Amino acid sequence: MVIKKSGLVITVLGILSVVLSVTYVSSCTKPLEDRPWSCNYVVCTNGGVCDSGKCSCPVGFEGTDCSVKTVEKYYGHWTAHFKTIGSDSASQLGKDTVYPMELKASATYTTFFIYNFNNNKNYSNILCKVDSVRKDIFIFDSTMAQNMFYDQYRIRGGWGVMYRPDSIAGRVWTRSINRSFNWQSDTFDYYLLNKK
Numbered sequence: 001m002v003i004k005k006s007g008l009v010i011t012v013l014g015i016l017s018v019v020l021s022v023t024y025v026s027s028c029t030k031p032l033e034d035r036p037w038s039c040n041y042v043v044c045t046n047g048g049v050c051d052s053g054k055c056s057c058p059v060g061f062e063g064t065d066c067s068v069k070t071v072e073k074y075y076g077h078w079t080a081h082f083k084t085i086g087s088d089s090a091s092q093l094g095k096d097t098v099y100p101m102e103l104k105a106s107a108t109y110t111t112f113f114i115y116n117f118n119n120n121k122n123y124s125n126i127l128c129k130v131d132s133v134r135k136d137i138f139i140f141d142s143t144m145a146q147n148m149f150y151d152q153y154r155i156r157g158g159w160g161v162m163y164r165p166d167s168i169a170g171r172v173w174t175r176s177i178n179r180s181f182n183w184q185s186d187t188f189d190y191y192l193l194n195k196k
Contacts, residue, residue: 038053039051039052039053042054042055043065044056044057044065044066045061045065045066045067046058046060046061046066046067047061047066048061048065048066059110059130059132059135060108060109060110060130061109062135069109070109070110070130070135071105071106071109071110071111071112071130072105073162073165074103074112074128074138074162074168075103075104075105075112076102076103076195076196077100077101077102077195077196078100078101078102078103078168078192078193078194078195078196079098079099079100079101079192079193079194080098080099080100080101080119080190080191080192081096081097081098081190081191081192081193082096082097082098082099082118082188082189082190083095083096083097083188083189083190084096084186084187084188085171085187085188085189086185086186086187087184087185087186087187088178088184088185088186089178089184089186092184092186097119099116099118099119100116100119101114101115101116101117101192102114102115102116103115103128106127110129110130110132111127111128111129111130111141112127112128112130112138113125113126113127113128114126114128117155118153118174120153123153126140126141126155127140127141128140128141128160129141136161136162136163137159137160137161137162138159138160138162139157139158139159139160140155140157140158140159140172142154142155142156142157142158152176152177153174153175153176153177154174154175154176155172155173155174156173156174156175156185157172157173158170158171158172158173159171159172160190160192165195166193166194166195167191167192167193168191168192169189169190169191169192170189170190170191171187171188171189171190172187172188172190173185173186173187173188174186174187174188
């Protein structure tokens with residue numbers, strides 16, 4: 001009787017282990033479409049890394065496979081609208097200026113150049129850097145020598161936000177020699193429209 005009971009227990013345990021093994025193996029071999037977090041067959045370019053079935057892109061790249069350079073959306077010809085919101089000269093406050101400006105590629109995938117800044121073709125290598133966290137924000141690189149001083153005009157700093165592929169807005173601070181040969185500080189709000 002003891003032998004029959006132990007044989008029955010061994011048989012039940014054997015059947016149970018087979019059922020559990022089949023269940024475990026089949027749960028590990030579900031088709032990929034049943035596992036959206038899988039990184040199988042996900043290809044991330046430009047140093048991107050797959051995380052839970054999606055590419056996590058490095059700074060300077062975006063898109064489903066990290067193949068799009070973030071700065072490319074800024075390139076093109078724009079209509080620049082600048083409004084003076086702060087100035088050492090009361091006559092400059094509220095002044096509006098409109099002129100063409102171009103954003104072009106630079107040597108890196110996290111920067112670009114502004115050409116014809118302040119409607120002056122001499123200011124045509126103003127370097128801007130895309131933010132490392134928010135890819136829709138960029139800053140003016142005011143540390144470059146040509147950004148800091150040319151023809152008695154200095155860009156002290158600035159930033160911009162791309163709201164849509166055809167609209168950028170921001171603020172820039174400058175310092176220049178005025179008609180009285182004194183240094184004058186100005187603050188501009190600007191927006192760029194009508195990208196071509």
